[in-house]
Amino acid sequence: MTEITSASYIVLGVSLFMLLNSAALTVYAERRIAAFIQYRVGPNRVGPLGLLQPIADVVKLILKEDVTPRNSYRTLHTIAPLIPVVTALMTVAVIPFGEGIFVTNINASVLYLLAIASLGVYGVTLAGWSSNSKYSLLGGLRAAAQMISYELPLGMAIASVILFVGSLSIVDVAAAQENWWFIFLNPIGAIIFIIAAFAESNRTPFDIVEAEQELVGGFHTEYSSMKFGMFFLAEYMHVVINSMLITTFFFGSYHLPFAGYWLPEMSPLLKGLLDVSVFVAKTGFFVFFFIWIRWTIPRFKFNQVMTLGWAKLLPMSIVNFMAIAAVLYFLF
Amino acid sequence: MEIYAFISFAVLAIATALGMVLNKNTVNSALMLVLNMVSIAGLYLLLQAQFLALIQIVVYAGAIMVLFLFVIMLLNVDDDEHLFDRFRVKYLIVTLLAVVVFAQILYGIAGVTDLLPELSSDMTTVGTVEAVAEVLYTDYLFAFQITAILLTAAVVGALMIAQFKADPETGEQES
Numbered sequence: 001m002t003e004i005t006s007a008s009y010i011v012l013g014v015s016l017f018m019l020l021n022s023a024a025l026t027v028y029a030e031r032r033i034a035a036f037i038q039y040r041v042g043p044n045r046v047g048p049l050g051l052l053q054p055i056a057d058v059v060k061l062i063l064k065e066d067v068t069p070r071n072s073y074r075t076l077h078t079i080a081p082l083i084p085v086v087t088a089l090m091t092v093a094v095i096p097f098g099e100g101i102f103v104t105n106i107n108a109s110v111l112y113l114l115a116i117a118s119l120g121v122y123g124v125t126l127a128g129w130s131s132n133s134k135y136s137l138l139g140g141l142r143a144a145a146q147m148i149s150y151e152l153p154l155g156m157a158i159a160s161v162i163l164f165v166g167s168l169s170i171v172d173v174a175a176a177q178e179n180w181w182f183i184f185l186n187p188i189g190a191i192i193f194i195i196a197a198f199a200e201s202n203r204t205p206f207d208i209v210e211a212e213q214e215l216v217g218g219f220h221t222e223y224s225s226m227k228f229g230m231f232f233l234a235e236y237m238h239v240v241i242n243s244m245l246i247t248t249f250f251f252g253s254y255h256l257p258f259a260g261y262w263l264p265e266m267s268p269l270l271k272g273l274l275d276v277s278v279f280v281a282k283t284g285f286f287v288f289f290f291i292w293i294r295w296t297i298p299r300f301k302f303n304q305v306m307t308l309g310w311a312k313l314l315p316m317s318i319v320n321f322m323a324i325a326a327v328l329y330f331l332f
Numbered sequence: 333m334e335i336y337a338f339i340s341f342a343v344l345a346i347a348t349a350l351g352m353v354l355n356k357n358t359v360n361s362a363l364m365l366v367l368n369m370v371s372i373a374g375l376y377l378l379l380q381a382q383f384l385a386l387i388q389i390v391v392y393a394g395a396i397m398v399l400f401l402f403v404i405m406l407l408n409v410d411d412d413e414h415l416f417d418r419f420r421v422k423y424l425i426v427t428l429l430a431v432v433v434f435a436q437i438l439y440g441i442a443g444v445t446d447l448l449p450e451l452s453s454d455m456t457t458v459g460t461v462e463a464v465a466e467v468l469y470t471d472y473l474f475a476f477q478i479t480a481i482l483l484t485a486a487v488v489g490a491l492m493i494a495q496f497k498a499d500p501e502t503g504e505q506e507s
Contacts, residue, residue, distance in 0.1 A: 075421055076363075107460050111386040118394025122366070125398065129359060129405050137405065144402045148395060168461050 023236040024054035061229035076130035083123030084234035098275030131222035139218030149309035154196035156317035174253035179260035181252035243286030381459035
């Protein structure tokens with residue numbers, strides 16, 4: 001474990017600030033890109049190009065009346081929206097943004113990520129249950145089932161990456177991709193990870209949790225005002241965080257492609273700037289990818305989601321893991 | 333600092349365990365158990381057993397308790413009238429305050445009488461993933477494999493029982 005210095009606090013502060021704001025920006029990006037995909041204009045009235053739209057949205061959310069259903073379970077109804085936001089914010093603690101630019105480097109940070117991700121389910125599930133409405137409950141139950149199912153292929157895909165690295169620290173995972181990104185070494189694992197990441201963040205084609213046609217608003221049907229805003233914020237933060245994780249595990253983190261072979265030595269400041277820009281650019285691309293998929297591919301049915309998770313992705317990820325382990329053991 | 337964290341986690345663990353047993357509402361009980369798991373993970377972390385702490389959260393708090401909650405919620409669906417046992421915020425606040433005060437009292441006593449043992453310095457190397465794996469896959473390999481077989485057998489058994497469809501009249505298995 002590395003020492004916690006004042007630099008860690010600066011990185012923590014900046015990354016939390018960026019993450020919170022990136023959620024607002026992602027909402028704007030989603031509305032604009034959706035509009036362009038559907039040959040519309042999208043929000044363009046507030047500020048230049050509509051860039052102040054997120055601020056207007058947040059003000060609207062805060063000023064709205066906060067309604068709690070009479071027969072709901074008040075305490076849990078209030079606590080539930082906090083859980084996904086907190087778990088989303090906790091993930092930045094272990095993600096490296098550049099060489100030496102990270103908050104902390106714990107020896108089992110991959111496990112930490114999985115642990116935090118698995119706690120995020122409670123928010124959605126409790127929201128569904130405490131609202132005391134059948135749509136919410138169905139949404140919450142679907143969320144619980146879906147997230148448990150896709151945690152397994154996600155974990156196996158990460159495990160297949162760990163085989164190349166030989167360490168459970170994400171900082172080492174990032175550093176190991178200097179020459180070869182893991183997408184080139186482990187393409188099946190990358191595909192499984194991306195699919196599972198989509199499912200974990202409840203995005204289309206896996207947004208059966210809040211399927212409007214069947215469940216009104218899913219688990220947040222009974223939520224209004226900023227409590228709904230929290231779920232909204234959490235969803236977009238999870239999109240950003242999952243983009244960061246896809247980048248970190250499979251797309252070379254802060255490294256340019258094959259950087260080890262051609263990138264010259266640079267001063268630490270220049271290298272730091274380059275690393276962070278590369279990381280942010282890749283994350284931005286994957287956020288776009290998330291949005292792109294959402295407005296291109298229709299939603300699965302619930303049984304299809306379960307079949308895909310348990311009967312296709314899980315066996316595939318286990319076979320992939322064993323194949324990589326065998327190749328690494330016998331050939332290297 | 334560490335001692336204070338220890339006492340807080342310990343008191344929280346006991347309080348949530350009691351809360352889990354005494355609570356009438358099943359969902360509340362399950363959530364108390366989750367908090368209990370998390371506070372025990374905190375205790376492991378204080379003992380420098382990072383791997384154990386994280387696995388405790390991943391497996392127990394993250395997977396098993398979600399399944400428990402899932403089942404409890406499904407069973408509660410029909411019982412709309414008595415779905416909620418009235419639980420008030422003031423009880424929650426009172427419990428938290430009690431935990432803090434009790435922890436401070438214990439901390440005061442422990443600080444005076446040196447009741448808490450020192451943490452051995454080589455604990456930092458024992459609790460890491462590498463150290464656990466090293467022992468698990470060499471000295472305890474046999475026990476590890478036996479446990480794996482036992483768990484697989486249990487999963488297969490559970491699937492067998494779940495797929496048993498009884499004939500409603502005779503109670504025998506349908507073919």
